[in-house]
Amino acid sequence: MHIDWAALGQVFGVSLVVTVGLVGVFTLGILGTSRKPATTSATTDAGGTTALTRTGAYACFALCAAAVGYGIFLIVA
Numbered sequence: 001m002h003i004d005w006a007a008l009g010q011v012f013g014v015s016l017v018v019t020v021g022l023v024g025v026f027t028l029g030i031l032g033t034s035r036k037p038a039t040t041s042a043t044t045d046a047g048g049t050t051a052l053t054r055t056g057a058y059a060c061f062a063l064c065a066a067a068v069g070y071g072i073f074l075i076v077a
């Protein structure tokens with residue numbers, strides 16, 4: 001039995017980078033939905049976050065959902 005160590009190392013490296021990146025993006029989404037602004041202004045909604053921050057957080061969640069969907073697609077296909 002022969003193990004291709006270079007290919008195994010590539011799979012490990014890519015998996016590590018994608019996992020850390022996806023967790024980071026999800027964390028940004030959590031921070032975006034939980035942040036309270038330092039000052040109150042007319043641009044804040046009832047939850048206390050700006051519309052731009054909330055939109056960015058939802059974009060982070062959408063990116064995470066797309067990555068999970070792509071992973072499921074790769075498994076099924």
